[in-house]
Amino acid sequence: MSPVLNAVPVSILTGFLGAGKTSLLNRLLKDPDLTDTAVIINEFGDVSLDHLLVEASSDGIIELSDGCLCCTVRGELVDTLADLMDRMQTDKIKPLKRVVIETTGLADPAPVLQSVMGNPVIAQSYRLDGVVTVVDAVNGLSTLANHEEALKQVAMADRLVISKVSLATPDAVISLKARLRELNPRAPMMDGDLPEAAKAKLFHCGLYDPATKIADVGRWLQDEVAGEHDPAHVHDGHHHHAHCDHDHHDHGHHRHDENRHGTDIRSFSIVHDRPIDPMALEMFVDLLRSAHGEKLLRMKAIVAMSDNPDRPLILHGVQAVFHPPQRLAAWPDPSDRRTRMVLITKDLPEAFVRDLFDAFTGKPRIDRPDRQALEDNPLAVPGLRM
Numbered sequence: 458m459s460p461v462l463n464a465v466p467v468s469i470l471t472g473f474l475g476a477g478k479t480s481l482l483n484r485l486l487k488d489p490d491l492t493d494t495a496v497i498i499n500e501f502g503d504v505s506l507d508h509l510l511v512e513a514s515s516d517g518i519i520e521l522s523d524g525c526l527c528c529t530v531r532g533e534l535v536d537t538l539a540d541l542m543d544r545m546q547t548d549k550i551k552p553l554k555r556v557v558i559e560t561t562g563l564a565d566p567a568p569v570l571q572s573v574m575g576n577p578v579i580a581q582s583y584r585l586d587g588v589v590t591v592v593d594a595v596n597g598l599s600t601l602a603n604h605e606e607a608l609k610q611v612a613m614a615d616r617l618v619i620s621k622v623s624l625a626t627p628d629a630v631i632s633l634k635a636r637l638r639e640l641n642p643r644a645p646m647m648d649g650d651l652p653e654a655a656k657a658k659l660f661h662c663g664l665y666d667p668a669t670k671i672a673d674v675g676r677w678l679q680d681e682v683a684g685e686h687d688p689a690h691v692h693d694g695h696h697h698h699a700h701c702d703h704d705h706h707d708h709g710h711h712r713h714d715e716n717r718h719g720t721d722i723r724s725f726s727i728v729h730d731r732p733i734d735p736m737a738l739e740m741f742v743d744l745l746r747s748a749h750g751e752k753l754l755r756m757k758a759i760v761a762m763s764d765n766p767d768r769p770l771i772l773h774g775v776q777a778v779f780h781p782p783q784r785l786a787a788w789p790d791p792s793d794r795r796t797r798m799v800l801i802t803k804d805l806p807e808a809f810v811r812d813l814f815d816a817f818t819g820k821p822r823i824d825r826p827d828r829q830a831l832e833d834n835p836l837a838v839p840g841l842r843m
């Protein structure tokens with residue numbers, strides 16, 4: 458038998474920020490046909506929440522560290538796959554029937570695919586068994602118009618799952634489907650609410666074949682191969698790209714994380730030690746959403762609430778849409794009961810969001826004068842601004 462037939466199938470689950478990848482994965486992992494599946498998840502931002510939100514046994518979940526799969530953590534993906542194979546071959550873990558890689562919402566799938574198909578060591582032990590892309594029926598059309606990553610995710614898919622159909626108008630769903638057909642004429646499309654969308658069969662796509670996709674797909678994959686062989690693109694053992702430039706901020710420590718998502722897109726996190734008053738949280742979220750929803754590509758949070766600190770609240774914001782919050786029965790990891798909020802924004806300064814959060818959670822700002830108070834002072838000289 459050829460090595461490829463013996464190889465462990467790898468599925469790539471992708472889709473733009475907040476499209477519904479983790480929700481679909483949670484439903485899929487309940488299918489008994491997906492036991493002995495390893496899930497590799499990757500989040501943009503170093504405060505990771507996805508591992509808390511994937512409802513599978515934690516042994517099957519491997520988290521790749523801070524950075525985006527298509528950029529800085531590609532080397533880590535290859536190492537992880539090699540390590541999994543090594544552990545299977547030395548009987549340290551049960552043989553895996555499948556590996557699912559959930560990418561970040563901002564991932565360009567081309568380099569991720571190339572890591573599996575184009576790496577000779579990995580290709581001996583694994584075979585790429587398709588790309589499943591989740592597209593959000595509410596934000597999908599505008600996201601496709603504004604983000605090239607989303608376009609690539611759709612064009613490269615073997616299967617397209619449309620999520621949130623019940624939240625969108627029938628006309629919006631029809632227009633979205635027409636656009637998806639243009640970008641990917643052959644991938645079957647299915648409504649994510651249907652039970653068959655959450656069956657293991659979704660992943661049975663057969664060996665990945667770029668020839669079944671629009672011509673651009675072959676070119677994108679070729680570009681990745683070209684990038685791999687260009688020494689100018691390889692630094693520190695990781696692959697970077699010519700047009701990479703992205704600021705990745707966290708906890709006030711600013712560091713440059715070179716990757717391919719423009720300078721206008723930022724990821725940062727807010728961590729807060731004390732439980733938050735429900736009213737203050739509501740006001741913070743409302744203000745952020747109503748005034749800046751379009752710039753808020755994604756917000757994900759686990760929040761300690763003052764009305765019942767033992768039961769945290771899970772918040773999901775996707776552009777201007779805030780999904781109904783979910784109250785958990787208990788903390789997923791009782792050793793860490795801090796509020797953690799991950800935000801991915803476009804043209805929305807981190808300082809603005811932090812100040813707003815501090816204002817609603819009552820954190821005193823002692824490092825600078827209260828500008829608003831000074832401007833509002835009736836004795837202030839008209840026109841004079843600090």
Ligand SMILES: Nc1nc2c(ncn2[C@@H]2O[C@H](COP(=O)(O)OP(=O)(O)OP(=O)(O)O)[C@@H](O)[C@H]2O)c(=O)[nH]1
Pocket residue numbers: 472473474475476477478479480481507561562619620621622623624649650755757772773775780781
């Ligand atoms: N009504 C409805 N809500 C959905 C559906 N799919 C996802 N959601 C909600 O959308 C929000 C984001 O879903 P996730 O599954 O976390 O999305 P994701 O693509 O994994 O997000 P990122 O990993 O941050 O890119 C959550 O509040 C989900 O409950 C759906 O089909 N219908």
